[in-house]
Amino acid sequence: MSIMFRKLGILIKSIEKNNIREKVRCASTLPQLSSEKYNIKRKQFSNVESTDVNYFKRILGEERVLTEETDVMPYNIDWIKNCRGQSSVVLKPKSTEEVSNILKYCNERRLAVCPQGGNTGLVGGSVPVFDEIIINFTLMNKVISLDEISGALICESGCILENLDNYVRDRNLIMPLDLGAKGTCQIGGNASTNAGGLRLLRYGNLHGSILGIEAVKADGTVIDCLKALKKDNTGYHLKHLFIGSEGTLGVITKVAVHCPALPKAVTLGFFGVENFENILQLYRSAKTSLGEILSAFEMADFEAINTTVKNLKLP
Template structure:
């Protein structure tokens, strides 16, 4: 491909991303397409069949020609992840509207041994939703129907392509909320959230997503539609098969419908932003918040100065408090606005007197709360703007939650800027390493050093974003070989031809 053609295709990609509103405000570091993932990660194509004209003709019979994309400029946006770190080589995108169409597609691809990459909103950060080579992209964006809502039990049943924010807006009209909240909520799909077992900022209050999923419908590699779409809170009839699909990143089956329990919408929401001197004080403040705020505590987020300053510059807005080494964002969900705001204000006053909090602000005004959250949620987009971003999603015991950030700063010196932010309540920290452009030198300084340090602290190399194509070789840092072998056994049973999202999650044999 000529350089001019690459530029033209990139412009198409940027316009497409703008329409999709990926994380609201995405900017790009250069005018060059990202390197092919297969080259970047040194992968060898497996013995899958190439897509031929007869295959395209068959797909058009199942769908219709408007839902079978084959033009290079149309396919390109679906080949690139939103971080511009991964790029596939697919020649065709299929956009089904029903589980039956997904079933027909997978049955055919399984017989022909054509590899398939299931794709939702494509907001992942580990390349799980884009092809490695020329896999057929199965994009579920047209499967976006809400099927039912039981406002007594709070059970929502919907198709996998529903956008998270749209679902939250819908259930709020019925005095409920989605138990999951993410920075990518305006673009990510609930099916992708389920397939990666997404975490988010409300986990502290509403638990991990797998605890809120009551049932799923999924399609196996051979086209079999597995109906586990129960809407009961308690059902111990046999194996919990839904958990095979939750968090499996589309490697065991394609999730097509979801039944999810939605909590009651809080009558009162209050947000506080606090400045602190050091990380040790953050842990003390967290213990105090659990005791003082108790049942109304819904989020406890931390950001270091580098992370929040980056977001502030990106948004071109000043923080509502002065500059400090660390910040904590606290949110409460309750039933009495006056009581809850007073409780959080008292908590702030007490901890300012104790010296844990240096400065802070508390608000229950929607506009001001949204403004405070925007600083936290814009950090990834801010770090990506005008640079190359290495982003890492790991879990660590809370007593050593922040230790790796200063270690990386010392190791990288002036070669990179390093920041840390994340969810204190569940031990999930996001570590961003920002460099002007990609270099193997910096990558080799970070990896595997970072993961070795995580393993030393009994952490997890993947907290909430999954393994995708970027982390399968790291699985042994967190998972015992016997468990990896059981995963392989499940994969072989569920997908013996290995057509579903190959090169993802599990390491190559012998690795």
């Protein structure tokens, strides 16, 4: 019996050492805390307490409130691993009502929050700086309706852009927005940052294609501007205040987007030019010849192409 306990003690010590090594290894690869990196001071918000966590678990359930350090860490770090927050709680609502209850409670308790979509941003705006509560919209991913005649799509803010594009393509439509991060980014984040993307030349920034939004203000008030009419001249266009506001005025929970018709053909051309002046001449010529059917015009310089070929092993 004593031999068995001794072996068990050795096993536990071995596991503890491995855990310590793993923590040290992870710590060495983690980005510096944003608050230290940019010398930012925390404002006078309250600290998250166990009573707050218990409240969130009551309205969301245990499984949609993440508090374990290993579970929370991925939500604290941005996509390029340049910024790191110190949040200890991630909330995953499934409805506008739940978002409203969360924000109302946090507002009354003076708890800071950080809304988060697909966390594909490159400037650290999708992760907290201090111990803000992260509200992640991954589970709000339902398509509510699609009018195939007008092209009006209404969906929740957590829908992934590529999934929406695949959904409307099956109905001979396309999303007006295309991004390199389309497999991960969410339409709510796209709207909150007024994304441009690869099809900007043809369809413009996203604000030109958004027909309406639903948003929740900091005090929990739901703003319903979820109209699906392309021509709407009535009243104030409050939706434009929220588009591009990055969550500072309210959290977008639903979006109505105008989806254009799926093109019957796509033509792609590669041109080799000697200098930037020739690029501008080529662009001017393309606009003159193609007009509004020109979707994208992109430049890659010699060094960028060589670097891509070398690092991605492309022929």
